[in-house]
Amino acid sequence: MRRASLLALFLFAACGPKPFVPTDKIATLDRLDDVMHVQARDADPWFKKIGQAQYADADWEALATVALRMQTTAAKSKSFSRGQSFDVLADRLAKDGADLAAAVSTKEAPAVNAALEKMRGTCRACHKEFK
Numbered sequence: 001m002r003r004a005s006l007l008a009l010f011l012f013a014a015c016g017p018k019p020f021v022p023t024d025k026i027a028t029l030d031r032l033d034d035v036m037h038v039q040a041r042d043a044d045p046w047f048k049k050i051g052q053a054q055y056a057d058a059d060w061e062a063l064a065t066v067a068l069r070m071q072t073t074a075a076k077s078k079s080f081s082r083g084q085s086f087d088v089l090a091d092r093l094a095k096d097g098a099d100l101a102a103a104v105s106t107k108e109a110p111a112v113n114a115a116l117e118k119m120r121g122t123c124r125a126c127h128k129e130f131k
C-alpha cells in the first residue's frame, strides 16, 4: 500500500501536469523541455478543437492569449537552438502565433481552425527533424 502510494506520488511528480508559467516568466526558463511544456499546455487543448464549427465567446480571449504566448515561447526556444534549420522552424512557429492572433481577431472559426492546423504542422515538422 505504502509503496504503491509512494510510486504514485513519484509518477505524478515526474509526469504530472506542469505548473502554469506566466508570460513574463517564459524568458527565465532554462531548458528546452520546459519551453515545450508551456507550448503543449497552451496549444494542445486547442489543437483538439480543430474543425469545430464555432468557438464560444470566452474562447476568443483565451485563444488571443495563446497566440501571443506562442510568439514568446517560440522566440525563447531559440536560446536552445540546434542550428539554422531549428531557428527557421522556431521563427515559423512565432509567425504562426501572429497569424493565429490575426485569425482570432476575425472571430471566424474556419480561419482559426486553419491557423491552428498550420501551427500544429510546425510543431510536427520540428519534432520530425529534432526530437
Ligand code: HEC
Pocket: 032, 033, 036, 037, 039, 040, 043, 044, 077, 086, 087, 089, 090, 093, 119, 120, 122, 123, 124, 126, 127, 130, 131
Ligand atoms: C523549433 C523546433 C520545435 C518546434 C517548433 C516545436 N518543438 Fe516541441 N520539441 C522540440 C525538441 C527539439 C524537443 C525535444 C526536447 C529535448 O530533447 O530536450 C521537443 C519536445 C517537445 C515535447 C516533449 C517535452 C518533453 O517532455 O520532453 C512536447 C510536449 C512538445 N515538444 C510540444 C510542442 C508543441 C505543442 C509545439 C507547437 C506548438 C512544439 N513542441 C513545437 C522542438 C520543437
